Structure formats: structure tokens, C-alpha cells
Amino acid sequence: MFDGICFQFPKLGFLLFFFLACEALCPLRTNPLYFPRTLLFGEVGVKPSLWLWIAKWAMISFLIVALMSPVHDRKIMHHEGGWDILLVVDPALINPEALTQITSFIESRPDERIALWIPENTVVPLTYEHDVLKSIVMQTPKQDTSTSVNRSISRFFATSGEGRGVAVILSNNPKSFVYTLPSGIQTAVISPKRETRWLDTLRRTYPPYKVQLTSRYFDYYYVYPLFLGFLAMLAYLYGRNQKGIK
Numbered sequence: 181m182f183d184g185i186c187f188q189f190p191k192l193g194f195l196l197f198f199f200l201a202c203e204a205l206c207p208l209r210t211n212p213l214y215f216p217r218t219l220l221f222g223e224v225g226v227k228p229s230l231w232l233w234i235a236k237w238a239m240i241s242f243l244i245v246a247l248m249s250p251v252h253d254r255k256i257m258h259h260e261g262g263w264d265i266l267l268v269v270d271p272a273l274i275n276p277e278a279l280t281q282i283t284s285f286i287e288s289r290p291d292e293r294i295a296l297w298i299p300e301n302t303v304v305p306l307t308y309e310h311d312v313l314k315s316i317v318m319q320t321p322k323q324d325t326s327t328s329v330n331r332s333i334s335r336f337f338a339t340s341g342e343g344r345g346v347a348v349i350l351s352n353n354p355k356s357f358v359y360t361l362p363s364g365i366q367t368a369v370i371s372p373k374r375e376t377r378w379l380d381t382l383r384r385t386y387p388p389y390k391v392q393l394t395s396r397y398f399d400y401y402y403v404y405p406l407f408l409g410f411l412a413m414l415a416y417l418y419g420r421n422q423k424g425i426k
């Protein structure tokens with residue numbers, strides 16, 4: 181039942197010894213009253229009962245436990261895709277063969293985020309929705325464009341981790357299609373007309389992979405001893421009032 185439960189601030193447990201020391205070394209003292217005729221007064225004493233003593237120390241103990249912050253430490257393993265890939269496609273390249281190659285490339289990366297940019301036509305940010313991405317690719321018409329690839333493509337990797345971004349630029353005329361390349365982002369400029377096996381080349385250069393991550397979560401349970409300590413405090417105060425102890 182208590183497996184995995186620990187305290188965030190275990191050193192605060194020393195407060196219990198502080199209260200124990202005060203109980204032994206610092207007894208409550210009252211100023212005595214002197215009367216000229218003491219025989220007229222009987223001695224009246226009120227001795228606290230056992231349950232009142234238990235309530236007092238239960239209150240102190242539970243409140244200290246709450247301060248120590250009991251938590252349940254949970255570790256959750258999950259996998260995250262490796263590369264964040266941006267496909268930049270020259271609209272003049274669009275043809276049935278090229279579209280088939282692009283969709284095959286998308287299918288070969290099921291665990292990775294892929295973005296698509298076809299200048300003056302399509303902009304899709306990084307996504308795991310590959311079926312939607314393939315549908316968009318297959319509906320893309322062929323057209324000419326005056327837009328050139330430049331460093332602005334780095335905006336697609338705003339949420340990517342360091343070293344995870346890869347830009348794949350597809351064009352049969354890369355000299356006119358590519359103006360500048362971004363720094364700090366791995367880039368592959370491919371001419372499918374000349375490199376017929378570019379899918380295999382990318383698979384060897386940037387092989388698909390998964391990253392195994394461990395996330396640590398805490399479930400806090402301080403509210404339970406805090407509530408029990410509050411009830412013990414109410415019982416203690418009620419008992420003192422009933423007994424007339426001050």
C-alpha cells in the first residue's frame with residue numbers, strides 16, 4: 181500500500197524531537213496565588229486524561245508528517261520519435277512518380293514528425309498525422325514558382341530539440357530553387373531525376389529511430405496527515421475546554 185512513498189523534506193522530522201525536549205524540559209508554570217487564610221480553600225486539581233495526551237501528540241505528529249510532504253514517486257517510460265523532418269518540394273517537380281516517392285518516404289517514418297512546404301501552395305507544420313499529410317501531397321498540383329528556399333525554413337523547427345531537425349529539399353533544379361541554407365539544421369538537397377534511389381540514401385544517412393524518455397511524476401499526500409492533524413487538534417481543544425485546563 182505504501183510502496184514508493186517517500187518524504188520530500190525528511191529532515192523536518194527533527195521537529196518531533198524539539199517538541200519532546202520541550203515537553204520534558206519546559207513544563208508549563210503558573211504564578212502561585214497566596215491567600216491569608218488558606219484553610220478556607222480546598223486543593224482542586226485537574227489531571228489530563230490519556231486520550232487528551234494522545235490527541236495532543238497525534239496533532240503534533242501528523243502536522244510534522246504533513247510538513248515533511250509525503251509523496252509517491254512514479255516513473256513513466258515513453259517513446260518519442262527521433263527526427264523532425266521538413267520536406268521542401270519544388271512545385272515544378274510534382275509528377276505521379278515524385279508523389280509516389282514522397283508518400284513512400286512519409287510511410288517509412290511512422291514515429292517521426294514531418295512538415296511539408298511547397299512554396300506558394302502548401303504549408304504544413306510538424307505533425308504526426310501522416311495520413312493527412314499524404315492526402316495533401318497527392319492533391320498538390322504542378323506549377324511554377326518564383327520562390328526560392330532560404331534560411332526562413334528554420335521556423336519549422338521552432339519546437340525541435342537540438343540536433344533533431346532535418347530539411348529535405350527536393351528539386352530537379354536545386355541551383356535556382358535553393359538560395360541559402362539555414363545554419364544549425366542538417367540539410368539534404370536531392371534531385372530525384374538524378375538520384376533515383378534517394379529514399380535509400382536518406383534511410384542510411386538519417387535512419388529512423390526512437391528516443392526512450394523517462395518522466396518523473398509526484399503524487400502528493402500531505403493533505404491526509406494535515407487533515408488528521410486538524411481533527412486531532414479539534415479533539416485536543418475540545419478536551420481542554422471540557423476539562424477546564426488552561
